[in-house]
Amino acid sequence: MIKYKQFTDTMAASFYENPDLKRERQSCNFDKDEITNLIDGNVEKTKYRRELVEYILSDPSLKDPIPVEYLSHEEKYAAELKKACLLVQKMREPVPKEAKFETLRKRQENGKPLDIGVGPSSVILKEGNALGLHFVMFIPAIIGQGSTEQQNKWLPRALNLEIIGTYAQTELGHGTFLRGLETKATYDPDTKEFILETPSLSAYKWWPGGLGKTSNYAVVMAQLYTKGKCEGIHPFLVQLRDETTHEPLPGIFVGEIGPKLGLNSNDNGYLGFDRVRIPRDQLLMKHSQVLEDGTYVKPKSTKLGYATMVYVRVFIVQDMAQVLRKAVTIATRYSCVRHQSELKPGEPEPQILDYKAQQNKLFPALAASFAFHFAAEKVWNLYHLATENIGKGDLQMLPDLHGMSCAMKALSTSETAKFVETLRQSCGGHGYMVSSGFPRLYGIATASETYEGENTVLWLQVARYLIKTRMDGSGGQSVAYLIGSNLPDNKAVDLSLDGIINLFQRVAAGYVDLAMKELAEHGRQGMAPYDAWNHSAVQLIKAAQAHARYLVADCFVRSVKEDKLSGPVRSILNELCEFLLIYWLFAELKTEHLSQLQAKYMELLSIIRGYAVNVVDSFDIRDEALGSVLGCWDGNAYQRLFDEALKSPLNRNAVHRESFEKYLKPLMKSKL
Ligand SMILES: CCCCCCCC/C=C\CCC/C=C/C(=O)SCCNC(=O)CCNC(=O)[C@H](O)C(C)(C)COP(=O)(O)OP(=O)(O)OC[C@H]1O[C@@H](n2cnc3c(N)ncnc32)[C@H](O)[C@@H]1OP(=O)(O)O
Numbered sequence: 001m002i003k004y005k006q007f008t009d010t011m012a013a014s015f016y017e018n019p020d021l022k023r024e025r026q027s028c029n030f031d032k033d034e035i036t037n038l039i040d041g042n043v044e045k046t047k048y049r050r051e052l053v054e055y056i057l058s059d060p061s062l063k064d065p066i067p068v069e070y071l072s073h074e075e076k077y078a079a080e081l082k083k084a085c086l087l088v089q090k091m092r093e094p095v096p097k098e099a100k101f102e103t104l105r106k107r108q109e110n111g112k113p114l115d116i117g118v119g120p121s122s123v124i125l126k127e128g129n130a131l132g133l134h135f136v137m138f139i140p141a142i143i144g145q146g147s148t149e150q151q152n153k154w155l156p157r158a159l160n161l162e163i164i165g166t167y168a169q170t171e172l173g174h175g176t177f178l179r180g181l182e183t184k185a186t187y188d189p190d191t192k193e194f195i196l197e198t199p200s201l202s203a204y205k206w207w208p209g210g211l212g213k214t215s216n217y218a219v220v221m222a223q224l225y226t227k228g229k230c231e232g233i234h235p236f237l238v239q240l241r242d243e244t245t246h247e248p249l250p251g252i253f254v255g256e257i258g259p260k261l262g263l264n265s266n267d268n269g270y271l272g273f274d275r276v277r278i279p280r281d282q283l284l285m286k287h288s289q290v291l292e293d294g295t296y297v298k299p300k301s302t303k304l305g306y307a308t309m310v311y312v313r314v315f316i317v318q319d320m321a322q323v324l325r326k327a328v329t330i331a332t333r334y335s336c337v338r339h340q341s342e343l344k345p346g347e348p349e350p351q352i353l354d355y356k357a358q359q360n361k362l363f364p365a366l367a368a369s370f371a372f373h374f375a376a377e378k379v380w381n382l383y384h385l386a387t388e389n390i391g392k393g394d395l396q397m398l399p400d401l402h403g404m405s406c407a408m409k410a411l412s413t414s415e416t417a418k419f420v421e422t423l424r425q426s427c428g429g430h431g432y433m434v435s436s437g438f439p440r441l442y443g444i445a446t447a448s449e450t451y452e453g454e455n456t457v458l459w460l461q462v463a464r465y466l467i468k469t470r471m472d473g474s475g476g477q478s479v480a481y482l483i484g485s486n487l488p489d490n491k492a493v494d495l496s497l498d499g500i501i502n503l504f505q506r507v508a509a510g511y512v513d514l515a516m517k518e519l520a521e522h523g524r525q526g527m528a529p530y531d532a533w534n535h536s537a538v539q540l541i542k543a544a545q546a547h548a549r550y551l552v553a554d555c556f557v558r559s560v561k562e563d564k565l566s567g568p569v570r571s572i573l574n575e576l577c578e579f580l581l582i583y584w585l586f587a588e589l590k591t592e593h594l595s596q597l598q599a600k601y602m603e604l605l606s607i608i609r610g611y612a613v614n615v616v617d618s619f620d621i622r623d624e625a626l627g628s629v630l631g632c633w634d635g636n637a638y639q640r641l642f643d644e645a646l647k648s649p650l651n652r653n654a655v656h657r658e659s660f661e662k663y664l665k666p667l668m669k670s671k672l
């Protein structure tokens with residue numbers, strides 16, 4: 001018997017490389033850095049990210065003494081918050097004068113702060129963290145909803161983390177239907193204050209990240225009442241806790257909502273108000289105002305108050321690309337080192353990566369990680385342009401931005417959740433271990449399907465935009481193909497990338513027309529429009545999904561065509577793009593072109609097999625950030641699985657004395 005020996009901490013570990021992975025890497029025929037730079041944005045950004053990650057990981061105080069999964073609910077919160085706070089402090093300190101941190105130091109010398117954002121923080125904060133909402137929603141809400149004076153007053157404090165905030169919108173009774181929110185903010189012109197009130201149990205705020213124990217402020221969405229009239233939901237900046245003692249202020253009932261499927265280091269919370277008074281100027285007044293006498297000044301569009309959600313939907317698309325890159329790195333490396341079964345009779349067990357069925361599980365996710373990366377880039381650009389125009393009073397791009405961000409958020413999160421589960425299965429039993437890294441990734445992907453607009457609800461928002469566009473031609477650039485004569489009528493079979501995009505448009509337009517027919521038919525039968533809408537929901541969602549696939553596919557094709565790529569990388573991206581388009585078409589097409597596409601699909605599986613390991617290497621995710629014993633760079637999966645298992649508190653002693661003496665022994669000794 002070979003005796004188990006701890007491996008990962010010995011010197012030997014740093015020299016080991018699994019021979020299967022080594023062979024793949026030796027045959028690499030493209031420049032991995034080119035793909036790394038493409039994902040980061042450019043060479044300088046890669047250098048900056050690498051130094052930042054190295055800087056964070058070189059700090060022993062930011063390491064977990066034991067895996068967080070062994071901690072209690074309370075300990076998890078405290079341990080992850082500690083790391084988040086240390087991380088923020090670290091970003092403020094001067095970087096040591098070492099050559100390996102040159103870029104960071106230069107940045108600081110030029111007065112630019114180091115980023116805490118998603119990349120660096122996700123290296124050490126993997127279970128959701130209590131400060132996330134402060135950066136992702138509280139600060140953006142002040143910027144997007146606050147007047148210039150309000151921004152001047154609150155932003156510096158928020159950016160310095162003198163105050164920590166969250167975004168409190170969802171209530172026990174309502175998350176989706178915002179007009180149904182019950183929290184009230186009633187203006188009192190005598191004192192020039194708003195009075196915040198939680199009128200029922202269902203009106204309690206429920207879910208906001210970091211609300212339970214961490215935040216001392218929140219942007220609270222509440223129904224605004226002034227001069228006896230309800231003006232709809234508006235954002236209010238509300239202090240929840242004393243800035244020195246952190247005790248909840250009088251009239252504030254705040255706490256944490258308990259364990260969840262994932263993201264358990266985040267203290268998602270509840271919040272109620274018992275006639276809490278706040279000054280008038282804490283209504284965030286960029287778009288609408290209440291004057292001192294209580295006069296209400298309307299916004300240009302009531303939907304401007306939803307802008308923080310739009311921002312986060314865009315952010316989520318980028319986040320999903322990152323989640324997919326991690327999941328597919330783990331599964332691809334593991335598939336390369338894992339040998340199982342018999343492919344050719346009498347021959348050694350092959351790498352599981354050589355099974356076509358395995359490739360079919362891995363490569364759609366690999367391709368989709370690029371597709372969502374490019375989609376996120378596109379929708380960020382649109383977001384910035386639309387926001388700039390809104391700042392100048394031009395709201396024309398708002399519907400297209402809403403349609404696109406909803407479509408891309410819903411598609412990226414639903415596909416990522418599905419892919420993460422498939423990739424977990426692709427690692428067999430070991431994929432089920434927490435130490436595989438999949439449970440955490442699954443926790444993020446599935447949460448993203450629900451938060452920031454439950455996906456079904458977002459699909460129906462997209463469908464509404466598509467139907468409206470098809471009926472009156474009023475839609476923007478993303479739906480231009482649905483407008484009148486612009487609809488492609490090319491019926492010839494063309495399986496080039498452009499031809500497939502054309503097919504995507506035809507499929508989506510076909511579904512839109514089917515949904516319109518169904519709506520019209522219900523109407524003819526005497527159904528009211530809202531009932532007809534409800535009865536056509538299944539068809540409407542199909543149309544929205546087909547449209548979303550078209551949007552993401554179109555981004556991918558356009559990005560691959562850009563000039564900046566070298567020949568080898570262009571051909572890899574071209575193949576991955578073609579592969580994903582065919583994979584998605586299989587979901588949409590019935591019989592037309594199927595056999596032709598099937599042959600191409602199988603051919604692409606073999607081609608991608610040749611470089612898959614090297615492509616996931618080029619994602620350049622450090623082992624510590626990947627957080628997976630199966631996906632480590634060296635491929636030493638079994639040793640790491642064992643090392644990790646031995647961290648279990650149940651392995652401290654050979655016998656778990658207390659449970660044996662108290663329960664097992666009496667049971668085994670007792671007679672029937
Ligand atoms: C250390 C740093 C590390 C950070 C790492 C952290 C990572 C964390 C990542 C993410 C964190 C996320 C946390 C989650 C937060 C939340 O979940 S916050 C709560 C989010 N809630 C929702 O999204 C609610 C969903 N509901 C809605 O959006 C709306 O209610 C609605 C479903 C759109 C319906 O709204 P409403 O009833 O008001 O609208 P209708 O009357 O139906 O009118 C519809 C018309 O309005 C147009 N519309 C709707 N929304 C918008 C919009 N946002 N922009 C523009 N236009 C909009 C719609 O198209 C209709 O127009 P039409 O009448 O012309 O057809």
Ligand SMILES: Cc1cc2nc3c(=O)[nH]c(=O)nc-3n(C[C@H](O)[C@H](O)[C@H](O)COP(=O)(O)OP(=O)(O)OC[C@H]3O[C@@H](n4cnc5c(N)ncnc54)[C@H](O)[C@@H]3O)c2cc1C
Pocket residue numbers: 133167168169170173174175176177206207208209263268447450451452453454455456457460
């Ligand atoms: C991890 C996590 C973090 C969160 N963080 C925050 C936060 O920081 N701040 C915050 O304010 N909120 C937060 N939320 C809340 C989140 O935004 C809501 O849960 C989400 O918007 C869904 O709303 P709901 O829970 O009311 O679901 P519901 O709307 O009740 O959905 C239940 C079901 O009803 C269906 N449904 C609802 N309406 C329709 C419709 N019109 N047509 C067809 N079907 C419909 C849905 O599709 C779904 O299947 C968070 C949630 C999670 C899970």
